[in-house]
Amino acid sequence: MxxxxxxxxxxxxxxxxxxxxxxxxxxxxxxxxxxxxxxxxxxxxxxxxxNIIARSLKQKSTKTIGVIVANILHVFSTQVIRAIEDYCNASNFHVIVCNADDDPMKEKRYIEMLRAKQVDGIIAFPTGENIDLYQGLLEENYPFILMDRLVPGVAMDAVLLDNEKAVHLAIEQFIKAGYKKIGMISPPMEQPVTPRRERMEAYKTALKKYGIEFRPAYLASGEITDMHIRIKEMLTLADPPEAILALNDRVLFELLQYTKDHQVQIPADLAIIGIDDVSFASFYSPTLTTIAQPAFDMGKKAAQLLFNQIQGDSRSETNVYRFAPQLMERESC
Amino acid sequence: MxxxxxxxxxxxxxxxxxxxxxxxxxxxxxxxxxxxxxxxxxxxxxxxxxNIIARSLKQKSTKTIGVIVANILHVFSTQVIRAIEDYCNASNFHVIVCNADDDPMKEKRYIEMLRAKQVDGIIAFPTGENIDLYQGLLEENYPFILMDRLVPGVAMDAVLLDNEKAVHLAIEQFIKAGYKKIGMISPPMEQPVTPRRERMEAYKTALKKYGIEFRPAYLASGEITDMHIRIKEMLTLADPPEAILALNDRVLFELLQYTKDHQVQIPADLAIIGIDDVSFASFYSPTLTTIAQPAFDMGKKAAQLLFNQIQGDSRSETNVYRFAPQLMERESC
DNA sequence: CTGAAAGCGCTTACAG
DNA sequence: CTGAAAGCGCTTACAG
Structure with missing residues (x-):
């Protein structure tokens, strides 16, 4: 035909x-x-x-943007993508989704491919490496928004959670409930991606704020696959923490699996707060106190900012938009 | 520049x-x-x-495919997309993701837009309406794969769960545990989307197989927002079911919320099996018996089939590929 | 081994 | 109010 x-x-x-x-x-x-x-x-x-391709060639706009996430399987990423897609759809834009898997090489390849395909702009959860690449994009004024993570030394528009506040909310909640021995578990700190770094910093400053000394043994970080070992080490200390903050949902899963396997009672034996309002928080036993991220608002904001750049609004200044986390007070603390 | x-x-x-x-x-x-x-x-x-756009115009291939899901927020869809993206990435293809929200108008618009953008093929979770549109695509030999759902009367390649088997596995498990009063909850049956229809049918045939009479009161379907009402109606019957099969994760959430709110003991008061192996199944109390869908395998298969069509392999015959569900035996039944 | 020319399917000044 | 022509940035026979 x-x-x-x-x-x-x-x-x-x-x-x-x-x-x-x-x-x-x-x-x-x-x-x-x-x-x-x-x-x-x-x-x-x-x-x-x-044939929109022919039109695009002439008009130099493909009405398509790229979104590079670390991994679409993370609920937060999925929600952000959904919000972006909704926003784009209203303007007849399409979105190409890419998984960089925290691999700088993969990220680089995706960015180059997307540009070769002439997408009108990109929103990315950056690996944090590829600094020169990002710097080049910035100098070129290529429409680009950073999501969830910053790139050291590169002043691009970005939308992030107020990580400091998120951690402070959690620690404050622990303190209110009378806990002083507060631990934290996190994904690998060797990958100093913004949320991990900021939450870690905030953990220390929050403890200090309440006059609690930081104890390295109360901080566990590592690959998800080894997380249960780190958790065990921490909870079998002579003087173990009475409360643990889980830095994100993945790590919370490991902690809950551990407490389930070892019959640790929550919150009697161990109080728990997790960052990310997991789907089962309201019907788990006990219900889980969490810090919710406004993922949809963040995704929408990123899309708006990108569209502003695409429409050539003079990028007068670079802004980092911080979104407020929300304490979902339930039974686990 | x-x-x-x-x-x-x-x-x-x-x-x-x-x-x-x-x-x-x-x-x-x-x-x-x-x-x-x-x-x-x-x-x-x-x-x-x-400039790949210029090349595409000449070569008539954009190395881009479209994936239309009902809603990317469903875990199953996310996993399928991830598998497709991985497969595409290996061949330097990109994927545009669209959410049709079970709205036939939206679906139609997406398909038309994607085609106007000259994507090389589409994988869709179809709404089931838009039959003419699909029939046209088929006659044109446009590369297209149906995922999770069939379109009545349209003989396209498709990859689906073996829904009948999934339900039989669950009912068999209930029977083995000695339950005979088995209910089922599901999303709206007014939208007779394949998995719902097939699972519903299988529920009836499975009961019959074990000599159990089907009782309409033991079948609840409705909007998620009203699900708790339907569940309450069923569980406050004079002679309520002792076991319930949740047709998917969304509906399982509602059921678990209900049991939590009304202190229903699982499995003592009520045995539960859910289709979809939810993330918290292994550390919920009790751990949850589920029927897992091989989402990644299914996504990969769909991508392979689509690529076959794109590469013009003579579409000798249409095939519906059925994937085997897996019983994850845990404590809730 | 390399180049001139036509063409992919549109859009956009510009002329009339 | 409408059309001829040039051009977007490539690729691809074909000629030499």
Missing amino acids: KKITIADVATYANVSKSTVSQYLNKRYDYMGADTKKRIEAAIKALGYSP | KKITIADVATYANVSKSTVSQYLNKRYDYMGADTKKRIEAAIKALGYSP
């Missing part, structure tokens, strides 16, 4: 390609009512649908 | 555009070593990167 083009429509309607193009772009200002009707009929008769 | 094109590279390297193009496409067969080196140098010096 031969693809039918604007030329076919023009022939059929007995007008020129230009006129058909005018019609398609809704510039009817000077178009004869009759011409219009003929074109309309021709399009319907032939079942014509324009 | 002016975009630099193949013409710039040609001028810089003192060759023709054709030659640069040959180089880019790695057709070096007859290329002088010196020419090659000059082009290489020019590309590096100018920081040239090809």
Whole structure:
């Protein structure tokens, strides 16, 4: 089945390609009512649908953006993507989703491929490496928004959780409940990605704020696959923590698995707060106190910022937008 | 900053555009070593990167596919997308993700837009309406794979869970544990989407197989927002079910919330099995018996099938691939 | 071994 | 009010 083009429509309607193009772009200002009707009929008769690729080539806009996440399997990423997609959809934009898996090489390749495909802009959860690449993008004024993570030394627009506040909310909640021996578990700190770094810092400053000394043994970080070992080490200390803050949902899962396997009573034996409002928080036993991230608002904001840049709003200054976390007070602390 | 094109590279390297193009496409067969080196140098010096849109226009392939899900927030969809993306990435393809929200109008618009953007093929969780649209695609031989759901009367390649088996596994497990009063809860049956319809059918045939009479009161379906009401109605019957099969994760959440709120003991008061192996199944109290779907395998298969179609493998016959569910035996039954 | 020319399917000044 | 022509940035026979 031969693809039918604007030329076919023009022939059929007995007008020129230009006129058909005018019609398609809704510039009817000077178009004869009759011409219009003929074109309309021709399009319907032939079942014509324009080739957007050809248009993109000329107009230098693909109405497509790229979103590079670490891993779409993380609930937070999924929510952010959904919000972005909704926003794009309203403007007839499409979104290409890429998983960089925290691999700088993969990230680089995706960015280059997306640019070669002429996407109008990119929103990324950056690995934090590839600093030169990001710096180049910035200097070029290429529309780009950082999500969840910052790139050291690169002043791009970004939307992040107020990580400091998130941790302070949690620690404050522990303190209010009378806990002083407060531990924290986190993914690998060797990958000093913004949320981990900031939450770690905040953990220390929050403890200090309440006059509690920081104890390295109360801080466990490592690969998810080894997390249960780290947790065991911490909870079998001679003087173990009475409360633990889980830095994100993945790590919380490991902690809950451990407490389940070893019959640790929550909160009697161990109080728990997790960052990320997991789906089962309200019907787990006990219900789980969490710190919720406004993922949808964050995704929407990122999309708005990107569109501003795409529409060429003079990037007067770079901004880092911090979103407020929310304490979901339940039974685990 | 002016975009630099193949013409710039040609001028810089003192060759023709054709030659640069040959180089880019790695057709070096007859290329002088010196020419090659000059082009290489020019590309590096100018920081040239090809415009894939222009290439796509000529080659009629965008190396991009579309994936239309009902809602990316469903874990199953996310896993399927991840598998598809991985597969595509290996062939340098990109994937555009769309959420149709079970809205046939939205689905139609997405399909039309994706085609206008010349994507090489589409994988969709179809709404089940838009039958003519699908039929047209099929007749045109447009690369298209159905995922999770079938379109009535349209013989396209599809990958689905073996829903009948999934339900039989669950009912069998209930029977083995001595339950005979077995209920089921599901999303709205007014939307007779394949998994719901097939699971519902299988529920009836499975009961019959064990000589149990089907009782309409033991079947609750409705909007998620009203699910707790349906559940309450069922569990406050004079003769309530002793076991409930949750048709998917969303509905399981509602059930668990209900049992939590009303202190229903699992499995003492009520045995539960859910289709979809939810993230917290292994550390919930009690741990949850589930039926797992091989989402990653299914996504990968869909991608493979789509690529076969894209590469023009004569579509000798249409196939519906059924994937085996797996019983994850835990404590809730 | 390399280049000139046509063409992919559109859009966009510009002329009339 | 409408059309001829050039051009977007590539690729691809074809000629030499």
